[in-house]
Amino acid sequence: MSLDHKNDAEFHANLIEEVLKAYPDKAQKKRSRHLSVAKPADASEEGGEQNLSECAVKSNIKSIPGVMTIRGCAYAGSKGVVWGPVKDMVHISHGPVGCGQYSWAQRRNYYTGTTGVDTFVTMQFTTDFQERDIVFGGDKKLEKVIDEINELFPLANGISVQSECPIGLIGDDIEAVARKKKSETGKTVVPVRCEGFRGVSQSLGHHIANDTIRDWVLDKSEREFEATDYDVTIIGDYNIGGDAWASRRLLEEMGLRVIGSWSGDGTLAELEQAPKAKLNLIHCYRSMNYICRHMEEKHGVPWTEYNLFGPTQIAQSLRHIASYFDDTIKEGAERVIAKYQPLVDAVISKYKPRLEGKTVMLYVGGLRPRHIVNAYDDLGMEIVGTGYEFAHNDDYQRTGHYVKEGTLIYDDVTGYELEKFIEQIRPNLVGSGIKEKYPVQKMGIPFRQMHSWDYSGPYHGYDGFAVFARDMDLAINNPVWDLFDAPWTKTEPLAVAAE
Amino acid sequence: MPQSAEKVLDHSLLFREPEYKEMFAKKRADMENMPATEKVQETADWTKSWEYREKNFARESLSINPAKACQPLGAVFAAAGFEKTLSFVHGSQGCVAYYRSHLSRHFKEPCSAVSSSMTEDAAVFGGLNNMVEGLKNAYALYSPKMIAVSTTCMAEVIGDDLQSFIIGAKDKESVPQDFPVPYAHTPAFVGSHTTGYDNMLRGILEGFWANAEVTKNETINIVPGFDGFAVGNNRELKRILDLMGVEYTILSDVSDQFDTPSDGEFRMYDGGTTLEAAKNAVNAKATISLQQYCSTKTLQYAKSFDQETASFHYPMGVAATDEFLMKVSEITGKEIPEELRMERGRLVDAMADSQATLHGKTYAIYGDPDFVYAMARFVLEFGGEPRHCLATNGTKPWAKKMQALFDSSPFGAECKAYPGNDLWHMRSLLATEPTDFLIGNSHGKFLERDTGVPLIRLTFPIFDRHHHHRFPVWGYQGGLRVLVTLLDKAFDALDAAGLEPGGDISFDLTR
Secondary structure (H helix, E strand, O other): OOOOOOOOHHHHHHHHHHHHOOOOHHHHHHHHOOEEEOEEOOOOOOOOOOOOEEOOOOOOOOOOOOOOEOOOOHHHHHHHHHHOOOOOEEEEEEOOOHHHHHOOOOOOEOOOOOEOOOEOOOOOEEOOOOHHHHHHOOHHHHHHHHHHHHHHOOOOOEEEEEEOHHHHHHOOOHHHHHHHHHHHHOOEEEEEOOOOOOOOOHHHHHHHHHHHHHHHOOOOOOOOOOOOOOEEEEEEEOOEOOHHHHHHHHHHHOOOEEEEEEEOOOOHHHHHOHHHOOEEEEOOHHHHHHHHHHHHHHHOOOEEEOOOOOHHHHHHHHHHHHOOOOHHHHHHHHHHHHHHHHHHHHHHHHHHHHHOOOEEEEOEOOOHHHHOHHHHHHOOOEEEEEEEOOOOHHHHHHHOOOOOOOOEEEEOOEHHHHHHHHHHHOOOEEEEOHHHHHHHHHOOOOEEEOOOHHHOOOOOHHHHHHHHHHHHHHHHOOHHHHHOOOHHHOOOOOOOOOO | OOOOOOOOOOHHHHOOOHHHHHHHHHHHHHOOOOOOHHHHHHHHHHOOOHHHHHHHHOOOOOEEOOOOOOHHHHHHHHHHOEOOEEEEEEOOHHHHHHHHHHHHHHHOOOOOEEEOOOOHHHHHHOOHHHHHHHHHHHHHHHOOOEEEEEEOHHHHHHOOOHHHHHHHHHHOOOOOOOOOOOEOOOOOOOOOHHHHHHHHHHHHHHHHHOOOOOOOOOOEEEEOOOOOOHHHHHHHHHHHHHHHOOOEEEOOOOOOOOOOOOOOOOOOOOOOEOHHHHHHHHHOOEEEEOEHHHOHHHHHHHHOOOOEEEEOEOOEOHHHHHHHHHHHHHHHOOOOOHHHHHHHHHHHHHHHHOHHHHOOOEEEEEOOHHHHHHHHHHHHHOOOEEEEEEEOOOOHHHHHHHHHHHHOOHHHOOOEEEEOOOHHHHHHHHHHOOOOEEEEOHHHHHHHHHHOOOEEEOOOOOOOOOOHHHOOOOHHHHHHHHHHHHHHHHHHHHHHHHOOOOOOOOOOOOO
């Protein structure tokens, strides 16, 4: 890794101190544990990957009330992230109308199919709870809703029940409903207890969703599937803007057979056949490591993490993946890397001169705050601050593989902190979510949404790297940022041409 | 290789390239276990049949693509219209992330709100501690002048009592005793975002008005209601009222909050009804709501202070604007100025100029009940037929009112209102009885794709087109904008028909 810039550790440490002053005592104490500056890596540490820095902060802890956390909930983690993209199943937002409404078709999980006929991702199915459902319970309604889905959408291959807050509070037995309906129709019905009040963020929703795949999907189908020696499953790629497709192409080109896409553009069958893979490839470790560990234990399928953001990581990952296979695949990996080298060179020579030395602050979910770092580095851009909404300790450990000493680290950042950090650091680019986009842009700082790729993408793979580079360039180098000050309000004297 | 540095292809073109198409086909054939293409086509055709429509309308429990959101969204919207007011939503935190995202995606603006971040322990013990700590933190960090508390369904199901919690929090010095913390219970399982708007607005007024000594004055209060076009509409409303010389208070004015300038400063709060004005609004002689279905409780409350009340259904189009102006004139005694009569004449002039294009065109309309009523009424005014009018949060009385509207015009003869139905019902309507145009929001794009009926985006939420909300649709000026939007779509449809090669047919230079 060639991250050869240095961050100003002292400046960042002072910033943290400054920002914490605004909090009442108790909150200050709590928040101080989530903010830090990446320290020099512990050189004595043995084994594992070599760390660039040490990024330890407290994480995966309850958000403090009233501070404007950017986090979502377990429902968002299950319905929005893990289950929602499974395209041939109907996912019921079980409870009041809002959760399903706000998350309706917002994550850009691309898929092929005929929506409303054989695929259902960009639709909003809800039991639309009314007061009587809260009072009398919603199990009967859920049964009826499942019947109606089966009648109106005969090609749906299964149903998942995504619980909203009230379900767990009113004592409904959605598992019983699922079992009953499954036995009546033979179709898979998955009850998911992802009520929004569970856990501290989206993260528990991922975990719960993983567990339901384990308990209600794997080893349940008797469908035949013929495996080969080169079978892999893509896990934790939600195909945002087509990411999983840009990834799949590379894996297939190097000779592997992708038997499942979890869960972007995926089907129930692809979930079911994953245990037949020779290797599970996990992109988003945070949201799907649980099921990989399960398949390792139960089915003996090894798993490995990979990263297809930017050419440095792509080449490293393809070689790493190939190392699990024979020479055909190893040669395949080299062939693919060589094939795309001219594209990489062309993209870098076009965009690097326009982006070199630009500073970036990131705040995203549980993976990208570290995974994208090298893609920026490939373009000569420097990460000065990064943080996660819902990472755990192991994510911050991994972050040390990517970011430099002196980088500002913020966990579960609050609106107040992020605004102050950005205001003081004034990076050339901020990458975060829709809620952060407009405040940052108002400050005159270019911004890209790094959950949805700001309606662009793909960003994975070589095809995606070109789009990524183009987007960072268009964000930073758009002339609109120079128009913020009305010329008559400028304080400095105007330059005189004759001088 | 489809990708290149010279011409970077993103998702819109990249996946149309043969390499990807081939990959999709292979994936489908080998890995997906999906039904055969013929079976899919057969089923797709069936979903557009009359038989399917009947099954679809026989649904009793399942809601598919509803056109409504939940109460707290409306509460957050209503609170955003008051000076330096921070919404504090008591309950699970994910909800607040959703409201903020939803409003930001529509307005392309920041949307600030905080949560009391209740989790499992609060579900067991109640959220009092979350309220105490949350108010303290929000007050310290974000320096609001008022904190407006609403609830997610979690807090409602466990029965948290906002009033006692807020008193408790003040006793523990979370905020000063005299700091305004109005509240409203906004259960997501009752009504919709329009109900939440009403509840929160009433809650805020109650905070200011309860026990107030009333000294009547000549001002009037205007309640705009939940409105995705509030930025343009409220400013137009103020222009009109200023022209009339009326003294008024807009109760919840989000027009600046959701339209802050880019000049290097992030304004977390901007504009809004001042707290002083909100307080004094109790003295008004009347409160007028521009959206009846957003303001039942608020008007009731205003009435309890001996205020005259009146309500409208989104003053869009000629007669609806006439009625609103005449009512304001009647209440305030101010005459409608000549300038507005001129504006009216210009709108009518434009409608007359274009009547041939729009006469007899048929429409499907969906959205909030007040909007649908207004849109249908305007369509009838220029000789169109609002065939399918649907409001997921519409009630039977609303449908009755819609029927009365249809009955008032020969163009309404074949029109029908659908209360409580959703956009999957609308799909069946459009598949079996297509109209020339569909008027709704961004969610309608799936209907447009499935049925080929062109979509016109004129109501919240609009995620996939930018800045429309910055222009008014209310008043005569707003009517002009709506008219032009419809005309553009109609002309585009005509031109599209003329694009087919093989002659110069229907591709007229002048229309």
